[in-house]
Amino acid sequence: xxxxxxxxxxxxxxxxxxxxxxxxxxxxxxxxxxxxxxxxxxxxxxxxxxxxxxxxxxxxxxxxxxxxxxxxxxxxxxxxxxxxxxxxxxxxx
Numbered sequence: 001x002x003x004x005x006x007x008x009x010x011x012x013x014x015x016x017x018x019x020x021x022x023x024x025x026x027x028x029x030x031x032x033x034x035x036x037x038x039x040x041x042x043x044x045x046x047x048x049x050x051x052x053x054x055x056x057x058x059x060x061x062x063x064x065x066x067x068x069x070x071x072x073x074x075x076x077x078x079x080x081x082x083x084x085x086x087x088x089x090x091x092x093x
Contacts, residue, residue, distance in 0.1 A: 063082050069075035081088040 059082070063079070066075060066079045066082055069078070
C-alpha cells in the first residue's frame with residue numbers, strides 16, 4: 001500500500017505483482033458477499049412462504065365456500081369483501 005501511495009513511478013511489473021497479491025482477497029470478498037446475498041434472499045423467501053403458506057390457502061378456502069353459496073345480493077357482498085377488503089371498507093364509509 002505504501003508503494004502505491006508514495007511512488008509516482010509505479011512500473012507495470014510492480015502493479016501486476018501487487019494485483020496478483022490482492023486478487024485472492026478480492027475474490028474471497030466477492031464470494032463472501034455473494035453468499036450473504038443468497039442467504040438474505042433465502043431468508044426473505046422463507047418469510048414470504050410462511051406468510052403466504054398460511055394465509056393464501058385459508059383465503060382460497062373461504063372464497064371457495066363463498067362461490068358455492070346461492071347467487072344473491074348477500075352472497076355477492078360477502079364475496080366482494082373477501083376479494084376486495086380494502087374497497088369494501090371504503091364502500092361502507
